[in-house]
Amino acid sequence: MTEQRVDIKKTLKNYSTTVEKELEKCFADRGIEPRLKDAMEYSLLAGGKRMRPALCLSIAAHYGLDFDVTVPFAAAIELIHTYSLIHDDLPAMDNDDLRRGKPSNHKKFDEATAILAGDGLLTEAFSMMLNVQGVPAERVLQAASVLAYGAGPNGMVGGQVVDMELTGKLDVALGELQHMHALKTGALIVASCLSGAILAGAKDEELAKVIDYGKHLGIAFQIADDMLDVIGDEKELGKPVGSDEAQGKNTYPSLIGIDESRNLAIQMASSACLAIKDFAGAQGEFLRGLAAYVVQRAC
Amino acid sequence: MTEQRVDIKKTLKNYSTTVEKELEKCFADRGIEPRLKDAMEYSLLAGGKRMRPALCLSIAAHYGLDFDVTVPFAAAIELIHTYSLIHDDLPAMDNDDLRRGKPSNHKKFDEATAILAGDGLLTEAFSMMLNVQGVPAERVLQAASVLAYGAGPNGMVGGQVVDMELTGKLDVALGELQHMHALKTGALIVASCLSGAILAGAKDEELAKVIDYGKHLGIAFQIADDMLDVIGDEKELGKPVGSDEAQGKNTYPSLIGIDESRNLAIQMASSACLAIKDFAGAQGEFLRGLAAYVVQRAC
Numbered sequence: 001m002t003e004q005r006v007d008i009k010k011t012l013k014n015y016s017t018t019v020e021k022e023l024e025k026c027f028a029d030r031g032i033e034p035r036l037k038d039a040m041e042y043s044l045l046a047g048g049k050r051m052r053p054a055l056c057l058s059i060a061a062h063y064g065l066d067f068d069v070t071v072p073f074a075a076a077i078e079l080i081h082t083y084s085l086i087h088d089d090l091p092a093m094d095n096d097d098l099r100r101g102k103p104s105n106h107k108k109f110d111e112a113t114a115i116l117a118g119d120g121l122l123t124e125a126f127s128m129m130l131n132v133q134g135v136p137a138e139r140v141l142q143a144a145s146v147l148a149y150g151a152g153p154n155g156m157v158g159g160q161v162v163d164m165e166l167t168g169k170l171d172v173a174l175g176e177l178q179h180m181h182a183l184k185t186g187a188l189i190v191a192s193c194l195s196g197a198i199l200a201g202a203k204d205e206e207l208a209k210v211i212d213y214g215k216h217l218g219i220a221f222q223i224a225d226d227m228l229d230v231i232g233d234e235k236e237l238g239k240p241v242g243s244d245e246a247q248g249k250n251t252y253p254s255l256i257g258i259d260e261s262r263n264l265a266i267q268m269a270s271s272a273c274l275a276i277k278d279f280a281g282a283q284g285e286f287l288r289g290l291a292a293y294v295v296q297r298a299c
Numbered sequence: 300m301t302e303q304r305v306d307i308k309k310t311l312k313n314y315s316t317t318v319e320k321e322l323e324k325c326f327a328d329r330g331i332e333p334r335l336k337d338a339m340e341y342s343l344l345a346g347g348k349r350m351r352p353a354l355c356l357s358i359a360a361h362y363g364l365d366f367d368v369t370v371p372f373a374a375a376i377e378l379i380h381t382y383s384l385i386h387d388d389l390p391a392m393d394n395d396d397l398r399r400g401k402p403s404n405h406k407k408f409d410e411a412t413a414i415l416a417g418d419g420l421l422t423e424a425f426s427m428m429l430n431v432q433g434v435p436a437e438r439v440l441q442a443a444s445v446l447a448y449g450a451g452p453n454g455m456v457g458g459q460v461v462d463m464e465l466t467g468k469l470d471v472a473l474g475e476l477q478h479m480h481a482l483k484t485g486a487l488i489v490a491s492c493l494s495g496a497i498l499a500g501a502k503d504e505e506l507a508k509v510i511d512y513g514k515h516l517g518i519a520f521q522i523a524d525d526m527l528d529v530i531g532d533e534k535e536l537g538k539p540v541g542s543d544e545a546q547g548k549n550t551y552p553s554l555i556g557i558d559e560s561r562n563l564a565i566q567m568a569s570s571a572c573l574a575i576k577d578f579a580g581a582q583g584e585f586l587r588g589l590a591a592y593v594v595q596r597a598c
Binding site: 027030031032033035036037040083087090092093110111112113115116118119120122123124126127130131136137138140141144145148149151152153154157158160161162164165 | 326329330331332334335336339382386389391392409410411412414415417418419421422423425426429430435436437439440443444447448450451452453456457459460461463464
């Protein structure tokens with residue numbers, strides 16, 4: 001976990017810049033109703049590390065696919081992530097007034113517009129994925145299907161429902177929390193990794209490594225996110241410190257304490273690195289470095 | 300418009316029964332969180348004529364594709380339609396307590412669950428479409444892409460935003476109303492028709508006919524729906540007569556009167572029939588008969 005020939009933050013920033021350019025143009029000159037376009041772009045272009053697209057891009061590149069081919073697909077993943085944040089912030093859900101330090105979508109616009117902006121982003125994500133050029137149609141189908149599964153009732157949407165059920169509940173077991181996060185945040189991270197490998201035509205035995213990496217990275221990421229809410233990094237989170245606790249959310253620190261959370265996060269990041277230990281070259285270094293970076297943020 | 304060798308209601312019922320069977324099994328044995336599964340199935344299996352899937356099935360069959368191949372794709376369209384109804388009924392949108400004579404999804408469950416049930420249905424629809432077997436991958440990609448476009452910001456979701464903006468507005472022009480409905484209801488109907496033709500490998504010159512049919516059918520359908528709200532058919536609509544007017548919605552009858560609405564509906568149904576006048580055989584009869592039936596409901 002200590003190799004640092006590749007500058008992780010700089011590489012992540014490069015990926016993010018590439019993805020931003022794609023995001024900026026995806027609703028341009030389309031004749032979309034201005035209020036809807038504004039609302040979708042407000043949240044889509046509000047910053048963020050673009051980690052999920054970066055995972056897709058890096059893994060596709062590791063297996064030999066050109067960046068230019070992968071970018072629209074990778075950017076589409078950010079549309080899915082953004083829709084989930086907009087709906088998650090709604091009054092009926094987490095009722096968050098702030099997102100990345102700015103008014104959440106329904107606060108900036110209104111609730112109906114926020115619901116529809118989320119719906120529009122999710123639907124448009126599939127348009128973007130299905131129109132990827134330069135890859136055999138079978139691979140595009142399979143990669144988009146992986147995203148639909150990871151974002152759907154057996155993945156992210158299912159995790160949201162479990163999250164609602166666990167919120168405010170006492171005596172939540174660690175296993176329940178892990179199951180919820182495996183769906184709510186893990187499934188989309190795994191799908192981001194897996195779709196990159198599929199688009200690039202990676203062999204079946206390679207896919208298992210990528211899934212293994214994504215699963216452990218997802219857990220490490222979530223623990224670090226929970227820890228940041230406690231130890232405080234409003235710049236990173238864009239919402240007040242302690243807001244998870246205030247909402248009655250169960251978190252890793254609330255269940256197992258901050259020290260044990262840190263240990264578990266490091267262990268998960270190590271397992272993620274181990275899963276792709278044979279990834280030679282710059283992408284392997286970036287992906288292992290990213291796992292370490294995700295945890296270091298909170299340590 | 301008077302040919303009746305094919306019994307339209309019976310044929311529509313047969314298509315609907317086939318689609319229902321597919322809908323009943325799509326969330327079975329999947330390990331989906333029970334509350335989410337219940338909420339999705341509550342609205343998905345609440346009845347309805349399944350007109351959009353029937354259009355896809357019939358048009359695909361006209362161009363020679365087996366029903367068995369088309370059914371999962373056609374059923375997926377009903378998931379998209381159902382998600383749109385759930386989100387449309389939400390308090391922040393139309394705030395409807397009833398849908399098809401039963402409590403709307405957020406009344407039966409709660410608002411957060413209804414939002415997520417809609418999100419889950421939309422995402423799962425793409426899973427279903429992308430996993431259609433027995434058709435070349437290129438066609439599946441193109442057909443699913445047509446659905447994503449028709450359901451997205453340039454189609455249905457865009458139409459919802461325009462609808463919100465027109466609601467309560469005075470002096471709405473007929474052109475504005477038609478534009479709104481072309482997006483809100485028309486785009487998904489056109490996409491249902493077009494995707495069936497694409498799945499079956501219809502040639503480009505055929506696609507123009509199918510689009511033309513779908514556009515005119517969509518307008519005829521919407522006018523009839525608006526008329527039913529005025530002249531009264533609660534059984535058909537499942538909501539109180541006059542509820543559009545009570546919500547400040549602009550409708551065809553409110554803009555051009557009931558007689559002119561009827562004339563326009565008949566004219567649109569005739570144009571739909573004309574677009575596919577060369578469709579020989581049972582599917583052509585069904586599709587032309589359906590256009591007539593849609594209008595007859597309200598005459």
